[in-house]
Amino acid sequence: MIKNRRELFSFHWTCASLAGLAFLAGCASTPASSPKTAGWIKDEVADSYVFGYPLVLMDVAREAATGTDPGQAPVNTLRHAQALPPVGAARPSTPSIDTLDSTGWLDVSAEPVIVALPDSHGRYLDARALDMWTNVIWSTGADSGVRPASAKSQTIAFVQKDWHGDLPGNAKRVEVATRYVWFTARIQTNGSRDITAVRKLQRSIRVAPLSVFNGDTRVASVVTRNMMPEMSAAGAPPAKVAALDAAGFFGRLAQALADNPPAPDDPHALKILADLGVTPGAPLQLPASAGDAMAAGLAEGHDRVATAPSNVLAANGWSWFGDGVGNYGPDYALRAYAAYTAPGIGTRDDEVRAAVAQDSDGHALNGANRYVVHFAPNQVPPVRGFWSITAYTKDGALGETTPPRVSVGDRNGAKRNRDGSLDVTVSAARVKAANWLPAPRADFQLVMRLYAPKPQAGDGSWQPPEVVRQ
Incomplete structure (x- = not known):
């Protein structure tokens, strides 16, 4: 089974395992005259599901978000979050209450x-663009090599590789291999009283095709809409993809x-897809009389996508992405898992998002208990921007808490102990603690976000502390 970095498809593409298959140049081979067995079909379906999952998920998400219905916007315009997410929101999972997003x-x-x-005049502003395979093709401050905590005025031109022409003189050219690009901008908010200032910044972002951008600025102004309306978990893009059968997915x-060729260009992956009857832009022709093998391969593909590969960082019950996230190359297992668990995730230099659902004894976190997260003086989250911890239900929704929807972090004045350490107390019941984080009354999870993290947050040299039940 393929769990680790750069391993997807590799066991199909060794000379030993390809005896009798002639499509891999350089291997000793014999004519491939016999039909594939059910076992081969199952394996190739599972591999191809992991390979193609990010593109299918992005395509479903794009279709759901673009249009003229409430909560949608036409292509090449932005829709802005106008308020913090509501309590009990099912999607997006584990919504941030630190920023308002434009996408x-x-x-x-x-x-x-x-x-x-x-x-942004010193206010944290993070913007990024992803291609249809979830690779980060551009993000704010990426050129400097040192991730800033705010953004300077800048213009970016997203261009297909074969396009030639003149761009605005101050625009940075970013070449794109796919037809569509997912653009997001997140602006720090300091609570409901700060919303007006954030909205002003949102309205200052301009998005337009080149011909419009060079013309009437009134036409080129951003269309302002609310973010996607609340939907059931079954109606969210990940659930829609999971519900597809083999014919629907492939x-x-x-x-x-x-319209969206793979990156990197991978003829081996495309050859395996072609063996299954999947050809770009052509009608689907899945193997006949192989329904059981197809279903088994699809089920295995589901499991692989939802299983953390070995290069996901983990310590003290927390897990988070480090090297490779956002720029995956042929690491298809990591790419699929990141798309499944954290759609839109940036590189390790853009953000670090760590999650935990168990205490130091391996028991599920539950609001009936009291927990302490103790940061030693040298263990406080290393950031250039800011950090926060938020509690969610086990399904990723904002639970009913008093005070509602609060997070704890340096943005809202988390207090340190005399020795420079910091304690966050987590419970459903109010406690007299400097850094009390209200939690849902049932099982819950914690998400720690590091905005503009320092390098040690993503290379494994820094680790979040364990969650200890008191």
Whole structure:
């Protein structure tokens, strides 16, 4: 089974395992005349599911978010969150209460799309763009090599690789291999009384195709809409993808591949897909009389996507992404798992998001108990921006807490002990503690977010402390 970095498909592509298969150049081979067995079909379906999952998920998410219905926006425009997420929100899972987000889908097939960001004047502003395979193709401050905690005024042009023409003089050219780009911008908010200032910054972001950007600025202004309306878990993109049968999943993959070639270019993966009858832009032709093998491979693919590969960092019950996230190369297992668990995640230099659902004894976190997260003086989250800890239900929703929806972190004045250490007390019942974090009354999880993290947060040299039941 393929769990680890850069291993996806590798066991199919060794000379020993490919005896009798002629498609891999350089291996001694014999004519491939016999049909594939059910076992081979199962394995190839599972491998191809892991390979194609991010593209199918992004395609489903794009379709759900673009249009003129409430909560949607046309392509090449942004929709802005106008308020913090409501209590009990089912999607997105574990929503942030530290920022207000602006997001949109860019279509660069006809011409470049220009994004102009304002100066945030010291306020944390994180913006990033992902291709349809969830690779981060650009993010704020990436060129400097040192991730800033705020953004300066800048203009970015997202351009397909084969496009030639003139761009605005101050625009940075970012080449895109896929037709669509997912753009997001997150702006720090300090609570409901700070919303007006955040909205002003949101309105200052401009997104428009090149021909419009160079013309009437009134036409080029950003369309402001609410974020996606609340939907049931069954209606969210991950659930929709999980509900697809083999024909539905691979049919969607075949159509999406036509405009969104894989990165890196991977002829071996495309050859395996072709063996299954999946060709970019062509009608699906799955193997006949192999329904059981297809179903078994699909089930195995589901399990692999939901299973953390070995290069996901883990310590003291927490897990988080480190090296490789956002720029996956051929690490298809990590790419699929990141898309499944943290859609839109950036690189380790953009953010670190650690989650825990068990205490130091391995028991599920529950609001009936009291817990302490003790940061030693040299263990406080290392950031250039800010950090926070938020409690969610085990399903990732904001639970009913008093005070509602609060997080604890340096943004809201977390107090240190005399020796420089810091304690966060977590419980459903109010306690007299400097850094009390209200939790749901049932089982819950904690998510620690590091905005503009320092390098040690993503290379494993820093680790979050254990959650100890009192």
